[in-house]
Amino acid sequence: MGYKKIKKDQLNTFLSELSKDYTVVLPSRSGGQVVFAPWDGKNTDFLDWYKNTIIPPKALFFPPVEEMFRFRKGEEGYEIEELMPDKRQQIIFGIRPCDARALKIIDMLFADTYKDPYYLRRRENSLLVGLSCNEPCDTCFCASLDISPGQSEDVDILCTDVSDNLLIEAISEKGSNLLSEMSGLSDAGSEEESKAKEMRKSAKEKIARQINLSGLQEKMRSNFENREYWEKASKKCMACGICTYVCPTCHCFDINDENRKKEGKRVRSWDSCKFPLFTRMPMENPRHEKWRRMRQRYHHKFEYYPMNFGTIACTGCGRCIRECPVNVDVTEIIGGI
Amino acid sequence: MENKLKEEARKLLKEGKVDYIVGYGKGTVKFRTSPLITNKEEDIEGLVINPFIANNLSRYPAEIKGKLGIVVKGCDSRSLVSLIQDNKVKRDDIVILGVPCEGVVDIKKLVEQIGADIDQVKEIDKEGDNLIVKMDGSKKTVLFGDVIFDKCFGCEYPTPLEYDILLGSEVSPRVELEKSLKKIKEFEDINAPERWRYWKEQFSKCIRCYACRNVCPACFCERCFVDVNIPQWITTYGSWQDNLVFQLIRTLHVAGRCSDCGECERSCPVGITLRSLQRKMVEEVKGLFNYETGVDKDAPPVFTHYEATDPEEFIK
Numbered sequence: 001m002g003y004k005k006i007k008k009d010q011l012n013t014f015l016s017e018l019s020k021d022y023t024v025v026l027p028s029r030s031g032g033q034v035v036f037a038p039w040d041g042k043n044t045d046f047l048d049w050y051k052n053t054i055i056p057p058k059a060l061f062f063p064p065v066e067e068m069f070r071f072r073k074g075e076e077g078y079e080i081e082e083l084m085p086d087k088r089q090q091i092i093f094g095i096r097p098c099d100a101r102a103l104k105i106i107d108m109l110f111a112d113t114y115k116d117p118y119y120l121r122r123r124e125n126s127l128l129v130g131l132s133c134n135e136p137c138d139t140c141f142c143a144s145l146d147i148s149p150g151q152s153e154d155v156d157i158l159c160t161d162v163s164d165n166l167l168i169e170a171i172s173e174k175g176s177n178l179l180s181e182m183s184g185l186s187d188a189g190s191e192e193e194s195k196a197k198e199m200r201k202s203a204k205e206k207i208a209r210q211i212n213l214s215g216l217q218e219k220m221r222s223n224f225e226n227r228e229y230w231e232k233a234s235k236k237c238m239a240c241g242i243c244t245y246v247c248p249t250c251h252c253f254d255i256n257d258e259n260r261k262k263e264g265k266r267v268r269s270w271d272s273c274k275f276p277l278f279t280r281m282p283m284e285n286p287r288h289e290k291w292r293r294m295r296q297r298y299h300h301k302f303e304y305y306p307m308n309f310g311t312i313a314c315t316g317c318g319r320c321i322r323e324c325p326v327n328v329d330v331t332e333i334i335g336g337i
Numbered sequence: 338m339e340n341k342l343k344e345e346a347r348k349l350l351k352e353g354k355v356d357y358i359v360g361y362g363k364g365t366v367k368f369r370t371s372p373l374i375t376n377k378e379e380d381i382e383g384l385v386i387n388p389f390i391a392n393n394l395s396r397y398p399a400e401i402k403g404k405l406g407i408v409v410k411g412c413d414s415r416s417l418v419s420l421i422q423d424n425k426v427k428r429d430d431i432v433i434l435g436v437p438c439e440g441v442v443d444i445k446k447l448v449e450q451i452g453a454d455i456d457q458v459k460e461i462d463k464e465g466d467n468l469i470v471k472m473d474g475s476k477k478t479v480l481f482g483d484v485i486f487d488k489c490f491g492c493e494y495p496t497p498l499e500y501d502i503l504l505g506s507e508v509s510p511r512v513e514l515e516k517s518l519k520k521i522k523e524f525e526d527i528n529a530p531e532r533w534r535y536w537k538e539q540f541s542k543c544i545r546c547y548a549c550r551n552v553c554p555a556c557f558c559e560r561c562f563v564d565v566n567i568p569q570w571i572t573t574y575g576s577w578q579d580n581l582v583f584q585l586i587r588t589l590h591v592a593g594r595c596s597d598c599g600e601c602e603r604s605c606p607v608g609i610t611l612r613s614l615q616r617k618m619v620e621e622v623k624g625l626f627n628y629e630t631g632v633d634k635d636a637p638p639v640f641t642h643y644e645a646t647d648p649e650e651f652i653k
């Protein structure tokens with residue numbers, strides 16, 4: 001199927017059509033921040049200002065707090081009430097290429113030996129409509145991680161903003177099926193296609209930040225015991241949870257039972273290896289000092305994840321750099337090894 | 338100022354008067370600085386003083402072993418003095434390098450004023466009372482006094498009160514208290530259900546990253562009550578009610594210790610207006626006990642001390 005297009009000021013007809021069968025979630029401004037929220041049925045002005053969200057799209061599949069099930073002690077043991085996510089189909093509209101890749105990366109973990117039903121059900125019921133980046137942020141370094149800001153294999157449909165039009169391209173079969181049912185789209189001409197190509201190229205060229213990955217895993221292994229390096233690297237860190245919570249691939253969680261008399265619920269919530277109390281509940285946190293915890297985060301992303309799943313668990317989205325209160329920069333830390 | 342700082346910092350390290358210098362370096366994000374902590378003379382060249390030195394560095398002395406030469410603005414010096422009052426930091430262990438401060442730029446305000454994305458900005462220069470913001474092919478001038486943090490509007494002590502070396506000449510306070518308290522006053526005028534709705538919305542956003550607590554120099558408990566699980570005070574995950582309780586208890590715990598440095602609000606990744614709570618508490622403490630945080634290192638901390646004249650209307 002070739003490229004389709006729609007006039008940007010007609011986008012809401014396209015979105016309305018999608019909204020018939022899906023809940024459409026897209027970037028919106030709420031309470032002073034940019035978040036993915038259900039579409040209000042009117043606004044499409046995000047095309048003018050949207051760069052990316054602070055809370056990554058992983059939160060749509062792996063929410064910060066999730067009730068897993070409720071339990072009640074009855075006459076004959078415990079009664080369990082399942083709380084699986086509902087089957088509603090949703091479209092994430094406007095996800096960035098880096099964040100779509102991030103979902104691919106954490107899919108490997110959530111669908112590993114243990115299949116996480118909560119995450120996977122939401123994933124199965126979702127369709128990703130990507131929006132390529134024309135103006136990367138100063139903190140973006142996706143290009144170093146083999147992600148192109150203008151392209152994506154990790155979405156179902158990809159949109160590219162070319163002046164007055166949105167160029168629409170089916171990537172997956174799911175995406176192609178959906179597009180063939182849509183009525184408000186017209187075929188794009190070769191002029192628009194070449195314009196899109198140009199924009200993609202220039203977006204990639206605009207990315208100035210880089211990370212050097214050559215021989216990295218080897219280097220990291222031999223640097224592991226270099227306490228001086230890690231102490232220096234972590235000196236200014238405040239040991240908060242920002243970098244892990246805003247990271248689209250960080251996935252650690254904690255599980256708690258909340259009991260009141262004879263009933264209760266099991267809740268899982270995000271957890272962070274940057275906290276001194278991390279893993280303290282089941283056992284002990286072997287990483288008492290801050291430098292060990294910082295080392296863990298980077299080794300997990302750039303050494304252990306590649307060992308386990310064959311891919312680095314960083315997409316270069318730059319959120320951790322931008323949001324860190326003391327500007328700890330992953331590209332500096334990895335680059336310095 | 339910057340040159341004087343480098344000169345003094347080098348001297349302190351060379352003469353062995355301090356083990357580390359804690360100051361500001363150039364950040365890796367546009368128009369932000371980053372803490373620079375070093376024991377090496379060759380790093381000193383990287384120290385900067387500019388209108389973007391937002392971090393309050395006084396959290397570091399309690400954590401880093403050894404003697405420190407530390408750079409502070411007016412508000413930060415009060416955090417440091419408060420820590421000295423609380424015996425958390427020994428005065429003899431630090432050499433205070435004071436920065437007389439005209440205010441620090443709040444990037445969010447700047448972005449609003451210029452109506453452009455920060456990524457489009459190439460350069461910002463301070464010329465007198467103006468900031469010249471250079472973008473691709475265009476230039477905008479904004480009034481410096483319009484884009485500084487709310488706390489800076491009401492700053493009564495822009496020149497550090499406690500220092501060993503003052504890096505420039507004293508700055509006279511701007512004290513536009515009304516502007517500084519504007520948001521809080523507006524807030525007080527709305528009715529209780531509206532206020533409740535507001536905080537519900539705010540704390541529904543909280544992701545419990547604890548950055549507000551971890552960057553705060555006044556939050557120095559070895560084990561914070563939220564980390565105590567036997568008994569558990571609040572759930573480790575965040576319902577908005579628990580998030581609110583966390584913040585309210587934190588506000589009470591830092592009462593009389595908060596210098597209105599604004600680090601909690603600046604650091605909060607989801608933009609919760611935390612300073613309103615903290616600043617309100619500053620007003621309360623001043624109103625009730627006529628006490629200001631960190632203005633006198635020899636004064637007893639307000640809540641460790643009893644005066645016969647202390648108000649006690651709350652005892653019924």
Ligand code: SF4
Nearest residue numbers: 237238240243324328
């Ligand atoms: S966000 Fe920054 S300060 Fe917080 S834990 Fe991460 S690196 Fe440390």
Ligand code: SF4
Nearest residue numbers: 247314315317318320
């Ligand atoms: S480590 Fe940082 S740059 Fe990499 S994916 Fe996570 S938040 Fe983005």
Ligand code: SF4
Nearest residue numbers: 098133136140142149
């Ligand atoms: S990291 Fe790349 S894909 Fe992600 S927002 Fe930035 S430019 Fe776009």
Ligand code: SF4
Nearest residue numbers: 411412438440489492
């Ligand atoms: S509050 Fe005062 S000392 Fe602190 S940054 Fe603002 S002007 Fe400077």
Ligand code: SF4
Nearest residue numbers: 543544546547549605
């Ligand atoms: S910094 Fe903000 S999001 Fe993080 S715990 Fe504090 S209030 Fe919540």
